[in-house]
Amino acid sequence: MYQRKIPIDYNCGLIVAMEVVGSKWKFCILDEISKGETRPRDILNAITGITRRVLQQQLKELEFHGMIGKTSYAEVPLRVEYHLTETGKSLLPLISAVDKWGLEFAPQLKTILETTPTS
Amino acid sequence: MYQRKIPIDYNCGLIVAMEVVGSKWKFCILDEISKGETRPRDILNAITGITRRVLQQQLKELEFHGMIGKTSYAEVPLRVEYHLTETGKSLLPLISAVDKWGLEFAPQLKTILETTPTS
DNA sequence: GTCCATAGGGATTAATTTATCACTAAGGGA
DNA sequence: TCCCTTAGTGATAAATTAATCCCTATGGAC
Numbered sequence: 001m002y003q004r005k006i007p008i009d010y011n012c013g014l015i016v017a018m019e020v021v022g023s024k025w026k027f028c029i030l031d032e033i034s035k036g037e038t039r040p041r042d043i044l045n046a047i048t049g050i051t052r053r054v055l056q057q058q059l060k061e062l063e064f065h066g067m068i069g070k071t072s073y074a075e076v077p078l079r080v081e082y083h084l085t086e087t088g089k090s091l092l093p094l095i096s097a098v099d100k101w102g103l104e105f106a107p108q109l110k111t112i113l114e115t116t117p118t119s
Numbered sequence: 120m121y122q123r124k125i126p127i128d129y130n131c132g133l134i135v136a137m138e139v140v141g142s143k144w145k146f147c148i149l150d151e152i153s154k155g156e157t158r159p160r161d162i163l164n165a166i167t168g169i170t171r172r173v174l175q176q177q178l179k180e181l182e183f184h185g186m187i188g189k190t191s192y193a194e195v196p197l198r199v200e201y202h203l204t205e206t207g208k209s210l211l212p213l214i215s216a217v218d219k220w221g222l223e224f225a226p227q228l229k230t231i232l233e234t235t236p237t238s
Numbered sequence: 239g240t241c242c243a244t245a246g247g248g249a250t251t252a253a254t255t256t257a258t259c260a261c262t263a264a265g266g267g268a
Numbered sequence: 269t270c271c272c273t274t275a276g277t278g279a280t281a282a283a284t285t286a287a288t289c290c291c292t293a294t295g296g297a298c
């Protein structure tokens with residue numbers, strides 16, 4: 001996972017939340033799982049840009065933090081399915097709110113970034 | 120600011136939002152400004168752990184992204200005040216929701232991290 | 239002149255997160 | 269046997285974010 005060198009301030013909800021969900025892909029991953037993409041392969045195909053390795057890592061962390069659960073089937077090819085835990089489900093309203101905000105802000109951000117040559 | 124090498128996917132609201140707000144301190148900073156801490160010095164004192172340099176950088180980025188505005192007064196010592204823009208204000212509901220979630224999850228996270236020796 | 243406080247920035251390094259590439263394992267099919 | 273799929277991991281490099289340290293500027297107080 002990575003051994004933190006700087007401790008977490010448990011009294012700041014914002015920091016705690018960031019610890020669990022503040023990475024490039026986790027919101028997307030949880031979103032896809034909630035939409036029914038339960039197998040790693042499917043999630044991988046659903047999210048453009050993510051790599052297999054990173055997906056694997058993030059799934060592991062999400063499981064470690066108790067956001068998702070995992071079921072393995074002794075089939076061939078191997079089948080594994082992930083599902084949201086109750087805690088994970090409690091994130092869904094947040095995720096959709098963030099997504100909505102981001103979509104509304106996207107054109108504005110695009111303008112800002114494009115009209116600024118080298119920042 | 121930093122010249123991105125990997126482009127942003129403007130069609131994913133989650134990624135767009137993360138670009139603007141997904142850093143260790145930005146939520147905290149916006150939160151403090153909304154609570155009335157308008158001067159950098161005050162924000163610095165209000166947030167435990169942040170350094171002056173990083174606060175300066177984050178304020179700059181938030182301003183660049185249009186989340187906050189800035190007013191300088193020709194006084195001595197120098198006085199500068201930041202305020203939320205309309206776009207910035209539209210983030211407040213999100214921030215309080217994330218904060219609330221984080222606070223509820225904090226004890227659970229603490230348990231997880233403490234009962235796992237070296238992950 | 240020296241020190242205070244405030245705000246801002248440059249240069250550099252440390253910390254952290256993502257990406258690349260190359261493995262392993264299991265069993266089916268050509 | 270060789271290749272296919274799926275899932276998972278180790279080692280390492282690259283990208284990105286945050287932290288450290290030091291410098292500038294302003295004008296008042298001592």
